[in-house]
Amino acid sequence: MANRYSLWSLIKNGLKHHESWQPAWKSPQPKKNYDVIIVGGGGHGLATAYYLAKEHGIKNVAVLEKGYLGGGNTARNTTIIRSNYLWDEAAHLYEHGLKLWEGLSQDLNFNVMFSQRGVMNVGHTLQDMRDIERRANANLLNGVDAVVMTPQEIKDMVPLIDISHRTRYPIMGASFQPRGGVARHDAVAWGFARGASELGVDIIEQCEVTGLIIEGGRIKGVNTSRGDIMADRVGCVAAGNSSVLAKMAGLRLPLESHPLQAFVSESMKPCIDTVVMSNAVHGYVSQSDKGELVIGAGIDSYLGYGQRGSPHVIEHTAAAIIEMFPSFSRVRMNRQWGGIVDVSPDACPIISKTRIKGLYFNCGWGTGGFKATPGSGNVFAHTIAHDDPHPLNRAFSLDRFATGHLIDEHGAAAVAH
Amino acid sequence: MSGYRIHRPGERINRQKPLSFIFDNVQYKAFSGDTLASALLANGVRLIGRSFKYGRPRGIVGFGAEEPNALIQLETGAHTVPDLKATQVELYQGLLAGSTTGYPSLDFDLKGLLGKFGRFMPPGFYYKTFMEPVKAWPFYEKFIRKAAGYGRAPVEADPESYDHLHHHIDVLVVGGGAAGLWAATLAGRAGLKTLLVDEQAEMGGWLLTERRSRIDGLSGMDWVGQRLAELASLPNVTVLPRTTAFALHDLNLVQAVELLQDHLPLTERNAALPRQRLHKIRAHQVILASGAIERPLVFGYNDVPGVMTAAAGHSYLNRYGVAVGREVLVQTQNDAAYEAALDLALSGVKVTLADARQGGAAAWRQQALKNAGAELLLGHGIAKVLGDKSVTGAQLVKLDGRNNQVIGSGPRLSVDTVLSSGGLTSTVHLFCHNGGRPVWNQQQLSFVCPDEGRENIACVGAITGRWELSDALSQTHAAVAALLLGHGRGSSGKAPAVAHEEVAAPRAIFRLPDGKPEGHGAKAFVDYQNDVAAADIHTAIRENYRSIEHVKRYTALGFGTDQGKLSNINGFAIAAEALGKPIAEVGTTTYRPSYTPVTFGALAGPHVGETFDPRRYTAIHASHDARKAEYEVVGQWLRPWYFPKAGEDLHAAVNRECLATRNSVGVMDASTLGKIDVKGPDAREFLNRIYSNAWSKLDPGKCRYGLMLDENGMVMDDGVTACLADDHFHMTTTTGGAARVYSWLERWHQTEWPELKVRFTTTTDHWATVAVVGPNSRKVLQKLCTDIDFDKEAFKFMDGRTGTVAGLPARVFRISFSGELAYEINVDANYGRYMWEEVMKAGAEFDITPYGTETMHVLRAEKGFIIVGQDTDGSMSPNDLAMSWAVGMKKPFSFLGKRSLLRSHTAGDGRKQLVGLLPLDPKVVLAEGAQILSNTDDTVPAAMQGHVTSSYHSAFLGRSIAMAVLKDGSKREGDTVFVWAHGKSVPAQVVSSVFVDKEGVRQHA
Amino acid sequence: MPKQGFQPFMESPLHHFKLDAEAQPRRTDGRIWCNELPHLGYAVLRGDTAEAGFAQLVEQVTGLALPLKAGAVSQGPQGVLMWTSPDEWLLVSHRQRLADWTAQLDAGFAEHKLFAQTVDSSGGLTLAWLGGTEHLTVLRHLGVYDFESIPLGHMVSTVLGKATVQVIRLDTDGVFVVFRRSFADYVWRLLRRAAQPYGFAVCQLEARSDHPLFAQLAAPRPSLILA
Amino acid sequence: MLVITCPYCQEAREEEEFSYAGEAYIARPAVPEEVDDATWGDYVFHRKNPRGWHWEQWQHVAGCRKVFAVKRHTVSYEIAGSWTLADGKALYLEEQA
């Protein structure tokens, strides 16, 4: 790598007043023709391009991003990473992603600050505990780490949590995935962009795809705000905007785009060392390396492409956090924001070919796709390169909505993450 | 020690009310009316914190919401609050505060030592290192985390309360400066329901600081007094100080938080009152008068304690009677800072003013300053500040008049304080919260709100870039008059008269040059809180983080608890320069709530503790309490889980309850089941469509179990529905599904089949339901009821009757969720507990035993009955549950979910089906949630066959039983499978899921 | 205290707060005064206003004109009839009278073959009165609706916290809040919490023969109703 | 937070009184057994999900419990109007034509 990062590079550049750093990624003018176009410069799109170049030798690739790189949901998620999904297909897909996370900083030579501080899902009812047991056992048999914890063990790990019976929904236990954790969201996009760019991928920002050029049932290219760009394979990785792209191809997707909100507190000294999530009281929280509590809300009920939601959703989330952490009542919210999540009927992604030859979609990650970023890009690259799904994403094709072979993760994913 | 008290006419502190407070274990004196910041400065305290990245000494920079450095911890124990800005903390007697940074001490900080290597910590340095060796990251991270963060989270539950208040008003005015006060006056006079909020303890805004202007011939604060008196006299106007509008949402919904008691000593707070109140204001019209905030200039070592904004120095002097130094250098590029310099000079402070402009301010200002004894250096800028923990001097350079360049060296001044002013930045935040965009104004050098505002949002005063009071007020008057006209109301009065003063244009300079390439000279800070220096922005752009959002995210510019109130414009300007683009094209980052941080407590308001979520109780609850029930949370309900007798645990109690019920009679409160009255000539047809089974032939007086599917063909609810009359049904649903089903019925009826004449009314709360279960249940009922024939032929299983039980009108259904002879008695819930107690009395001779949900679960599992949500998970079709008998595939109308059952996968093989399991060792109770394997030697990833959904010890059978879903389960009866949980596997045999009374003799008894 | 023995006793949804023990004569101070009107009769009335004879029958039986406008309330000394939806009304009266009415109504509906019905909800609902100068402010603490805008003689169906309630405003003295039995504990706690800054007191409620709702508290106390 | 006018209560009310009830005027196949799996799947799962104007249903759960149609913009959240399902359908069909 021309511009390798290390402690030595920091010292060397420091001595040169940081004037010799190279661009992390290049911003070339778009070419007329590419082998593959990836629409959407979020984490998933960039990862797809990176693995196309790295693992499939397809380097004549463009990533087209309508705004700034990583400015979609990648910029606005609560960064929870875990693979403890219930159903085999989902567990294997997310575990594939988690394994990639485990070597990602080194692979990309970009520290994405993947922090395996563990993810805890607390249960408040007998049924929650049954579900926790079921999921933990399924995880263990799928090779995914899982522990079931008692309230006292929870308290030992998260001293500020209230396990008393004063609360409306007393905590009965939790599942815990030690290998889960959080990462620095922006760094993931930048790291993949840098890696892909290094391998020859063209990363083109401020380039909105406004139409898909289709002839005789085959994709030929795309219309963009910067002119037409041709390619006979196009992968759409546009998260909340996937339905808009599908419409350009005359397709409908089983997706609804909803606002999903999050907020952060002011920065504080370390006070929780893991990720705590609760389905029943509907809130989740972790603390970033910078010290702010990162808190996610539930989705707003209505469709929304506005990157903003309704304030009562945030108020409810604050109440949920206080229900679990009564002392956080005096902590303050510094900033709130929203994203657009593409929710699928079974809370599982769609990684699929379409009836238009050469047109692929990777979407439907909804409230929980950040954790899949490397895994998703990896299998999607395979799907595009071979025009055939990777074994890990075969079950996530569009045809499941016709056959009825849904992979219903709703139970395991009732709150957004 | 630099700051000191100095008497100022019109100061806002009360010298008659001295106070004392403690900061970092030292006691200091102050006055009522001080903020913590003014009091610290008055006591000469400068070093307040250490910077985020480099641990550099930091002091107070601002005087209000904009403060980036002085983040303190207030109070201790349960009352502690992290990260308050000292500039916004009103002082009270006995206040206890401390710094939040500095390890081991504020004075000697380890990070400060590390920070000396700051040149090796460019923006994003952590992305570039700490990668090797892989295993060391957790170790590095621990230090990174420790080094970050300001205050400490409280560890005790919050002892104070919060509430919400909703407003529906005509006009909300945000900001009580000159512009806001005048806007509120006009709206109030026009008779509009008006609310004026200001974050500060006192109204007046900049007039609290500025003393020279005369408005309508009055001094600024006299005019403010006049306004407040008038507003107080108008019944349609409410004025709320200490109230920050922190978010503006769609359709003018503004959230504002009022600090009701934070300014009071802890001992004087009224426990009956909330600490803070969240106002949720729907205003037809919002008038934003949130003013402007002065930004500093960016120059070398501009972060040494003692460097502040000119507006801060000015405010401390005039509002709090605190001179921030004895020898003060004021650096400016505009006229306004001359006012600060002038007032300081007039107060006896030695003042030097350096103006980046060659020509300086309007002539009259220069003259006034000179007359006051100050020294004036035109065409000068600070190259760097001298001093370490406090300013000791400054090195100046001569500036080129046009280009941002150094043309010669300047004097080295010995001063103890540096004030700087880079012009004003309009407070546009709320305007932009839901999509509004500020516009760059090159004359005023600020992003401002457009004069025309937005739909139903008017912008007045400094928020529009009107820096001169006369302009601000005349613009306010015109804008509000136009708005009132739009409401069909005239405005009364003329615009307040303020003399217009001549002003020289400010210079478009943000970063003062020091003659060296960026990055080579002294660090010049843009964002103090996140230690973002001017060079960092250049580095980011060099690395292709060119979008302003990338600059923000890569450097953390504006990411702090001040949200870049001082730093953003400077950062954008420096980025613009590095990009070679005009600032207007670079644009701003996105403004988001909160304007200033707001407590989670205020957001949650009353929805915490016992009112976090409704606790729903049945009418019989007091009886359960009296019998010492343990409760289970089911949805929002509290249901008795089991009724332990002295010394019993769950299992002992449940065994006893089960046996009592199977052998004699038990009683359960079933009131939480959803109940819906379904009536109309088309009720039957409707039920046919909504349930999977058939309803056409159910006679009045009969009950039937029904399954409800979603359109995906999966079971979503179940329950027994009784036919009361040909057109009238009493439907029951699961406890948790009641609201969903009720809505489901309404939606299908209204959207899809409005032609069907049927209506639904929820009666869940109306009926209290007592289930009397067991072989002796008939006898109990017979004792209580004379007008219903309980003979087994007259009142059969799945029959329903209305009659009188214990003297009360009742609906009695002979239905059974246990496989026993059983009746459910429904009475008006006001009589629910009476009925329960009558049943208990009548059953006493049979040792009638109350039981809870756990026993209910065991009894129904013994009989193989499912519980939706426990044995199903949204992926089970009726066939999967071995309940195809409840699917009327031949019904004429294609009921909900039917078509989905025919899809290739749903109808195919290999699905999981409900079965019974008997552990080979009858003493072993399988774990619920255990997974099922076909072989013991399966390796990971193992081929899971299904899982255990329900599992109990059956006291009646004297062994364990379980229900499970198993791949192709219906074909595997007799197989042995291995039930796996947490590494241990237990063999079990696949059996039918009916364990007790397969023939149904008991329930038909 | 509930009477034991053979006499059936009734318990209203708020009985566990033992409000009677706390109740005091109402004073005119700044406080919020509140109490439950227990054991009233409630029926949901459903019907189609387009069907000839429906409105007439209702008025004939109850003496209350069927309100046709959203939120309108018909009042008489025998009770109130409120619009809650275009085909739905809530009838509140003395329990015994309500039982008589609904029996007559249902018989009438059957006789005239009307697509109409009554559903007894007496066990499922309760009603609290909330008075004092700041009584609307208390509601403003809890609900999003613009309570001050409710015209006298109207009601609104809305939310307080997470509970659906109906707020009936007949005069400026106070409001009546109708809520479901299983949410009663929650609603009462919320009201008490919101009223706390103003002072909260439970007042004795007396039957007032001229009042559409207070009149319903009059003797005979609800006795056994045989339907 | 949205403000929605209920055509039955004839008043603008806050979002908290309503529950969102999905895309409006999705046609259920008249004879489901006669359509293929793909068509049925399309009806059950696939949605327009437009970025722009959207015809959707809301139920006034805390009020009159009626379901009605709303035409709302999914980016600006502006509401063009709300109608009873029947009234809205005529407009909707006119627009689609």
Ligand SMILES: Cc1cc2nc3c(=O)[nH]c(=O)nc-3n(C[C@H](O)[C@H](O)[C@H](O)COP(=O)(O)OP(=O)(O)OC[C@H]3O[C@@H](n4cnc5c(N)ncnc54)[C@H](O)[C@@H]3O)c2cc1C
């Ligand atoms: C508040 C919130 C919290 C979340 N929390 C978590 C969490 O804790 N854990 C987790 O795993 N997931 C979480 N998620 C979900 C996660 O963020 C997403 O699933 C994931 O980031 C999706 O990544 P992406 O790269 O597909 O999408 P994005 O990052 O949204 O990228 C899509 C890109 O496509 C671009 N685009 C769209 N249309 C066009 C077009 N026509 N032309 C060109 N470009 C286009 C967009 O601008 C965007 O940059 C959360 C989401 C939100 C909103």
Ligand SMILES: NC(=O)c1ccc[n+]([C@@H]2O[C@H](COP(=O)([O-])OP(=O)(O)OC[C@H]3O[C@@H](n4cnc5c(N)ncnc54)[C@H](O)[C@@H]3O)[C@@H](O)[C@H]2O)c1
């Ligand atoms: N030199 C300076 O530093 C300075 C600063 C501000 C205003 N001024 C001048 O003062 C004159 C009057 O200006 P104005 O009335 O437009 O502004 P102002 O600054 O005097 O008043 C604005 C008020 O709004 C309050 N505020 C801001 N955001 C708020 C929020 N979100 N919620 C509640 N309160 C909030 C502020 O605390 C302040 O009291 C103008 O001439 C202006 O140029 C000068």
Ligand SMILES: Cc1cc2nc3c(=O)[nH]c(=O)nc-3n(C[C@H](O)[C@H](O)[C@H](O)COP(=O)(O)O)c2cc1C
């Ligand atoms: C994990 C995470 C942590 C964040 N922490 C902060 C923070 O400490 N300070 C801050 O101002 N914003 C923080 N943000 C929010 C961003 O500033 C921003 O609001 C978000 O990325 C959405 O972008 P937008 O507001 O520009 O639309 C954080 C965002 C994420 C996803």
Ligand SMILES: [Zn+2]
């Ligand atoms: Zn309505």
